[in-house]
Amino acid sequence: MELLALILIPLLAGAVLLFARPEKAARGIALVSTLLSLALVLWLWYTWTGTAVTGISHDWVPAWGMRFVLGYGGIGLLMLILTGVLFPFIIGTGYKQPVGDPSLVNAMLLFTQAALFGVFLAQNAFLFYIFFELSLVPIFFLLMFWGGEHKRAITVRFFLYTLLGGLALLFSIAYVTLQTPAPHSADFAALAALHLPMSTQVWLFWTMFLAFAIKMPIFPFHSWQPETYTMAPTQGTMVLSAVMGKMGLYGIIVFLFAIVPEGAQHWSSVVIGLSLFGALYAGVIAFRQNDLKRMIAYSSMSHLGLMCAALFTWNTYGISGTLYQMLAHGVLMICLFYIVGAVSQRTGSTDFSSMGGLKTRMPRFALLFMFVTANAIALPLTQSFVGEWLIYNGLWQWDNWTAFAGVVLIVLGAIYMLYAYQRVMLGPDREIAVTDADDEEHFFLVPLIAITLVLGVFPNVILHLVDGPVQQLLNSFTSLP
């Protein structure tokens, strides 16, 4: 029941906001709703015993294997934590950086959250797909209404591109559902029990992977991402980068590794190659960007490429590292985009040319930014370091030279991140009237930085969560015929 509540709380709160339109109280209601969800998620975490939980199981359309099954395992719980923890911050962003009619904006955000919870709770492929696509609809409106330049064209492009992947996934789900013995079932458990012939897995892998590759995005499928991130309102970008990108990685684990394991193994070199190339490519491009937001967009793509590569290394460290990095990356993206919002609010633009020398007038803010930068370049004792360290280990165990290519990213990351920091904060005072970080901004960033540092020092809290499931996953690979 609590699983259903997890979906219903934001949904109802969103509906209230949408129909009652309480302009003043809107953010408060949204925040309370997300905090409730967070509490629920934390309670789930607290009561987690290490075994997979199935909360609700209800027939929907049995003829096509559609069932309403909600549940979670360790990995799902991690994703729930990610969503639960980040959304209060995303909502909170609206206090300082409002984008539009607060009831509507927050309603859209809450709907997104509901859909995301749905995605991470769904134990039926069809249900997963429904939530997967539904999460796009509120985002679509968020971008449509409150985006920046060229919002209409870019939003439509984004929407279509993502749906292209979605439809490919739908096709795959339909296909695999029909492969299950009659009566067909689209439950993950039933699908995972399938042993599809290799010839099928080889192509089915791509129709599935396309959806997730676009969502993340992975190298050749990324072209929607920078412009969408740049155009989107801060909160929209946060949702997209911090949580929705992770849906792709989660989907890979849930779909590709479970249903087409041999296909995934067969293509792992190609995927790792693409991902790593994309990561390096984005890392290089980020350096010379003239727009802070676009630069972060590329940096996000770089990080996600690395994570995706690690996921396909098929070993404990790669997968655990990726899982850990998902959380870290989520927190990082929230911080970075919040900073972008805060800075551009003061300077009126996200372009580097309007920044520089801000440290003189906003030293406290510069300090906060420095902490975030440290996380971005994965300095030890930050969250990202743990993730990246595990990822590099995973890559090394897969292939030495691949690991080398991956590790080059620590240099590229340092190059573009520090350059960005310099262009925003350092240099001679520009004598623009800007104010330093105020209490609200501290209230926002400090907890996130605290999470970053605490989880950088005590990563085991999260790692223990995924350790068992990852081992299970790997065991299921080794037991393949």
Next chain:
Amino acid sequence: MENVMTAIRVVPLDHYLILSFLLFSIGMVGALVRRNIIIVIMCLELMLNSVNLLLVAFSAYHSDPGGQIMVFFIMLVAAAEVTVGLAILVLLKRNTDSVDMNQLNRLKW
């Protein structure tokens, strides 16, 4: 009566088929080459009649009255269609003063 009955024995069915197809094709070509609406409607009638002829032939060869009844219905429908078609034609003529099909191209793209 007797000589009539021999028609079926003498004339192969194929001949009717070919005749029918020929008339059908001529009607089709006519519909394509002419611009006058009323002539196009006539071509349509020609095509329907070719079908009728074939039906009657089949009917006779199968000794089944069903085909002839079908012809009967086709005639009914043809009459109804022509009525409607001519009504539309009258309306068009009244509104546009033309019976040229090519004049009708307000709806496009």
Next chain:
Amino acid sequence: MSALILISVLGVLVLYLGLFDKKSWLAPVSILGLLGAMALFISGYHIDHELLGGMVEFSAFSIGFNIGMAIITALIFFFGSDYYARQEHHVAEQYALMLFSLVGGFILTSYTSMLMLFIGIEILSIPLYILAGGKKQSLRSNEASFKYFLLGSFSTAFLLMGITLLYGLTGSFHLEALAAHMASTGTGDMVQNFGLFFVVTGLAFKVGAVPFHFWVPDVYQGAPTLVTIFMSTVVKMAGFAAFFRFIDITGMPDALARIMVLLTLATLLVGNVIALKQTHFKRLMAYSSVAHSGFLLLALLTDHGHAAGHGDAIGHTLHYYTFTYSLATTGLFILFTIAKRANNGAEHNNIFQGLFAAKPWLALCALAMFLSLAGIPLTAGFIAKYQVFLLAIGAGWLKVTLLGVLMALLGIYYYIMVVREVFVTPEEPVRFEVSPLNWVVVSVCAVGVLVLGVWPGLV
């Protein structure tokens, strides 16, 4: 059969009402009659099929379709009382013609003889030829009427040629005789193939499959909106029911399957691709109708390889798809009329601008219906498309399905372009005047689409 009689008599009654100038009675009487027909359908499930000379057969399939068509027609009539409010002449005739046309539709869902197929198509079409020209003063309406009539008549000629050829083979018009003949000859000879082909041509014309789709956009645009709704909903349902009955009985031999694949591919491609650049709403909906025909054809295609008469799942899918499509289309066209009136008769997509600002609920309804047409989850349109894909994949048409999936994406694009307009706030606010009845009808359509999307088992 009693429902058929009821509706026919109802048409006559409506004509009489027109004669006595009882304009305000028309819609209520017609709707009552439709409700009666629905009741008769539901209750008169068992009708002696022999009594009717074996010409029609009211099975679960046909009754499902008939009730669907009756519901949609009733919704259209609800809208009609508002739509025809300003029209003085020939209102009764239009109601009556629509009822007559509906009778044709009923026949098409239940025919067992090709003669009935022919009669049904004609009863369905001839009133429509007239209805399309319902706005007598409008040249566009005249033109639409003429085009529909001419092209329709020619397609009838082809249909007849097909029926004749098949008759020549079997010596009977009965579908069962055809099925028996086909079962006995196996792959069949060329005359049989041609006969099947010509019948399919005639049916493909009715459902607007490429390359027999040319009439669709022009007629949809030119015809009065109410008639356009009728054409895109009831006619489509009837057309596909007829199509399915025919295809199902033939068991779709390879020669026919080849043609069907080509039709499906062409329809999917042309319908969706041309719709991309349509800015005129009615033409957009016309191409969308063609596109949806493509998906429905894809479902029909899966009848390949079944034993004759065993495509129940396909029949159900077609029913669900056409009905939910009709719901969404009806609602959207009503909204279109509202928007058109608010914008002095313009018919461009952007007349929807400001709808969200002025009437948020209606805008959300529009959203739901557009998303349903586009096939976004939790709407009926999604379930419908998914069913089609399931069928197609199950039947092994993987590549055609992939094209279908891709085309579904294009579909999303052009619907989204209109959705975007709905949520644009123009500089000058637009006044949308909505009669309570229209509001209810639109809401019913939108909610129906959502409810059927969540509980697809209801249909």
Next chain:
Amino acid sequence: MVKTDLLALLVPALPLLGAIIIGFGRRRLKGNTAGMLGTAMVALGFVASLLLFLGHDGETHIVHLFSWIHVGAMDIPFAFQIDALSLWMMLIVTGIGTLIHLYSIGYMHDDPRVATFFAQLNLFSFSMLLLVMGANFLVTFIGWEGVGLCSYLLIGFWYTTPEFNYAGRKAFVMNRIGDIGMVLAMALMFYQFGTLTYVDVMKQGGMMATGNPLIVTATLLLFLGATGKSAQLPLLTWLPDAMAGPTPVSALIHAATMVTAGIFLVVRSSVLFQLAPYTQDIILWVGVATALFGATVGLFQNDIKKVLAYSTVSQLGYMFAALGVGAYSAGMFHVTTHAFFKALLFLGAGSVIHALGGEQDIRKMGGLKGVTKTTYMTFLIATLAIAGIPPLSGFFSKDGILASTFAESPLAYGVLVFAAMLTAFYMFRLLFLTFFGTYRGKAHPHESPKVMTVPLMVLAVLSAIGGALNIPHIFGGHDWLKEFLGTAADGIGMEHLELSANTEWMLMALSTTLVVLTIWYTWTLFGKKTTLDGDTADMPFLKRLIAKRWMLDELYASLFEKPYGWISKHFFSIGETKVAVPLTVGTGKAALGLGEWLRKVQTGNTSFYLFGMMAGVVILLIITYFGG
């Protein structure tokens, strides 16, 4: 044991605490409070280290704090290793650190962001301590990266100057390039040994055969990391630029401690390096080349801190040369003495700069020995020490290295001796130009305050007598430092020195003589100089090349920096805006174009429609006919 644990925890914790308190309270700490607090924290750390040192029993203690990263078979604890090597480094870090903190109180007195400075300095101390105390590679790596960050922050301390920020970034990025090796080495070792704890790695590694490709790879990768951090060829250009930071930073980070992290790492893993002769050769020659490079470039530099920076590069080269021949203790000894005299030199230079109000160009100095007496005296001691004049500390440490090198490779020895002559030349040139002759600048020089001169004096004493730590046998000593460190690092025990006493004497005499001659020659050139022409245009080619630092910066700029920028720009302007985006947008546009084109088929002409329909029928009919 408990006491050891607590003290070991206190050593890094104190500076961290200082950093946190000063950092977050930097607005409330007025005047010298921040400096005092910072100094006190490091001083307390020194005391703790000293206590640990005194209580050290020659055993290796592992202070296990908590499990840091535990996933699958990987269990990396957060633990400290207390043994001779780490203790020695802790003493250096906290000891020199305390002095430099103290000095900074005076030096940074006028800076408005003095609290920030001390916070960062304390943070640096913390990181450096983590680096040397870590019980496994990963904890060391925390410090490794931490010192990199602090170095970056402190180099760009005066952030309003873009060049300084650039220098900071350059330092960080070059370090990061080295870190590639470090990370990969750790990944390799974890993969191979399943652990990263030094003790276990060394135990397992020590059992492997000499020249095992795995070990060679690991050591090469580790050395790459060391190269970045310790500014060896080819990753050295950041160090001279790093002089942009405040002078105490240069003294502490870029001379005394951080740059020796690479040497520390190699010594820490000496067991592995011992098994990789191939790597050792590379280390030797990289060290030798770096020593020569730094020494040559130092010859014609005119910025006082740049001279010292290149001198540091050169001295680090010596240390690596020592490691390359397996003379780990000699290397560590030089680390120690170098920390003394180089810190002293930098602080002295800082004192001079302070005295001249920020002037760094030695062409605008001269004759300062009368004004800044303490500075001059201490500077002189340091200069003599670095030049290797007996019996100052530098003589012993450098001689140890030279002797070990001679045993391994006379050629390397020759180069190093030559570099030693050059060292003497540039150091005395610096000394003469700064303190002798007549004053050529415009500012009014004055001696620094006590808080600055006291550390100078302490360091001067250490520079002078520091050699006593490791007096070789031929002088009657017993290599105390070598024995002490030998308890920690197994590699030190493996050192071999096969030189006879006679040879050693001879080598010493030779190098000392050459150095003295060089000093005399320098005196003749610069001793009385009153003016100096700085124009490099009319110099001979080689000289010009050297004066331009062998064009290394320019080479890197045109070889890496510019191409990278170009690639970045064009990946974007071509790859993204011309390929990736147009490809997707183009697909959409193509579909739309197709739609627009197909739309035109709908001509509105009924005849055409009829034709289309019938043509369709005919085509499909033909297909039916031929298909079936």
Next chain:
Amino acid sequence: MLYLFYFFAAISVIAALVVVSAKSPINSVIALVVCFLSIAAHYILLNAQFLAMVHVIVYTGAIMVLMLFVIMLLNMNTVVEVRKPVVTRILAVVTGGLFFLVLLAATRSGLSTPVPADFDPGIGLVKRIGMSLFQEFLVPFELSSVLFLSAMAGAMMLAKKDGTANVNLPPSSEPNDSRA
């Protein structure tokens, strides 16, 4: 007998060709009447006397007269039709020709219904047709009344002049999608 068939077949085909090619609509109508009469003759040859009669009455008597009536009413006998371009005509003929050829080719192999031995000469008689129509085909017969009713109502609705019908409406006066 065969020659009789060929004779009427030739008349039908020639008349049909005249229908298609005649310049004046009146000529076309007359040719069509000839064609229909020849087809009626075929019906008689095929022993479908009832149909032949109905055919003459319905087509020649009703439909063609209606057409002539409309032609006269709309004054079309004087209208000179603009010819379509040659390319179009060639394409049309090619299309029609191909159509014919394919059908011909198909039937070469195809239909081989033998002449039934028990050929029933009475199927075309009124009695048999009537029996069949009112028993087996009663439902379509009844339903065709709906067809006629709608055609009648519709034709009247369309062709009737409403009081205010505006003739020759220029296209521009119609609501246009000017906001495009």
